[in-house]
Amino acid sequence: MNHIASIDMGSHTARMLIARVNEDGRTFEPLLRKRSYIYLAKDFDPVLKRLSTVGSSRTSAVLRDFSEAMEHWQVTRIVAIATGVVREAANRDDFLAEILKKTGLAVTAISGEKEALLTGRGALQALNIKTPPFFVFDLGGGTTEVVCHGKEGLMVDSLPLGAMVLTRAFLSSDPPGHKEMTGLLKHIDQLIHEKCPAFEARGPVIGTGGTVAALYALQKGTSLSALAPEKINGFSLSLFEIEACLEKMRPLTTAQRIERLGLDQGRAQILLAGTAVVSRLLQYLNAGALLVSMNDLLEGALLALLEGEQYG
Known part of the structure; x- marks a missing residue:
């Protein structure tokens, strides 16, 4: 099995797409989609530009659920992306380091x-x-x-x-x-x-x-x-x-x-x-x-992953 996954950790929602890579190695078929509200923008301090510890805990719980699903589907390659308020947060690096510590997932903040x-x-x-x-x-x-x-x-x-x-x-x-x-x-x-x-x-x-x-x-x-x-x-x-x-x-x-x-x-x-x-x-x-279009960042990230694009 050649299963891949993409994760979008956004300002309001975290989403995941698990897919099976086709024989051509360039396209894929979706297998599972999951989404949960993580409300990072709701807890975000717009003055200090800081993400909250509550938001970190909430997000970690969702990502652990995603990890269980990826383990079940025997996913071999993952691209996990952070967007929205995460990329502009003053404590972004500490926040993502905490996510890695709690979930084992290395999430990369990308530009708008x-x-x-x-x-x-x-x-x-x-x-x-x-x-x-x-x-x-x-x-x-x-x-x-x-x-x-x-x-x-x-x-x-x-x-x-x-x-x-x-x-x-x-x-x-x-x-x-x-x-x-x-x-x-x-x-x-x-x-x-x-x-x-x-x-x-x-x-x-x-x-x-x-x-x-x-x-x-x-x-x-x-x-x-x-x-x-x-x-x-x-x-x-x-x-x-x-x-x-x-x-x-x-x-x-x-x-x-x-x-x-x-x-x-x-x-x-x-x-x-x-x-x-x-x-x-x-x-x-x-x-x-x-x-x-319901296809968006998750699909685009997988297409880029199959072409060998690196994140982080």
């Missing part, structure tokens, strides 16, 4: 640009898009990574727009008030206009990440736990549908989002801010819709 490129690779392969123009974004808990290949060539960036970080910074009430939402939208618009590459070419806009997957689930009336890449990759979500979801969620408390919309606690807390980012980004790009 590297994360964007790997995410774009995974998404584009899933949708069989081989040539530009295209615009790929991955909305996470701490940041949004973008890969834009348009008239100006390839541009890659990491925007400080994450669903959990924005929720903590702007939406303190439950449900949020009018002033809170206005402040959130103004902040999102300002950062997008300042930092996001322009995409003037006529090509697909592709969205990945938990917010995009949740919006798909809301539109299809299905649960997040039932989602699989083969079911949602390539599905189109219109700006009208996304803004309708935003308006539906605005007056609801977190508890009501769980009860009425079928969301889990971890996603219900941050989906409003995440949806606001998706809506404003599509407006900025003058895009009427996005294509959903």
Whole structure:
């Protein structure tokens, strides 16, 4: 058996993909996916830029569970990546050293640009898009990574727009008030206009990440736990549908989002801010819709691993 695995330790969620390498040695077939909320951005000190010991313990417990699954599937090669708030933390090295001590997993923090490129690779392969123009974004808990290949060539960036970080910074009430939402939208618009590459070419806009997957689930009336890449990759979500979801969620408390919309606690807390980012980004790009991809960083990291790329 030739089994490999990738792990993404993000700002809000830790995810793992175990796959079987095909005979060609360049492609793979997914075997198992696991995900758990680790809430690192929730405990992150934005002033001192420090990750908490509580977050370390929570993350270690999740990674030990992942390790048991990898042992069961007899995984021989692992690429474990840290993104989001981990890479900007002042105590990042100590945090990752503690993770290694507690779990035996060597996790490498990668740059936002590297994360964007790997995410774009995974998404584009899933949708069989081989040539530009295209615009790929991955909305996470701490940041949004973008890969834009348009008239100006390839541009890659990491925007400080994450669903959990924005929720903590702007939406303190439950449900949020009018002033809170206005402040959130103004902040999102300002950062997008300042930092996001322009995409003037006529090509697909592709969205990945938990917010995009949740919006798909809301539109299809299905649960997040039932989602699989083969079911949602390539599905189109219109700006009208996304803004309708935003308006539906605005007056609801977190508890009501769980009860009425079928969301889990971890996603219900941050989906409003995440949806606001998706809506404003599509407006900025003058895009009427996005294509959903559940394939992202995890798949891109495995493709790079099979080509011999080293981390750390």
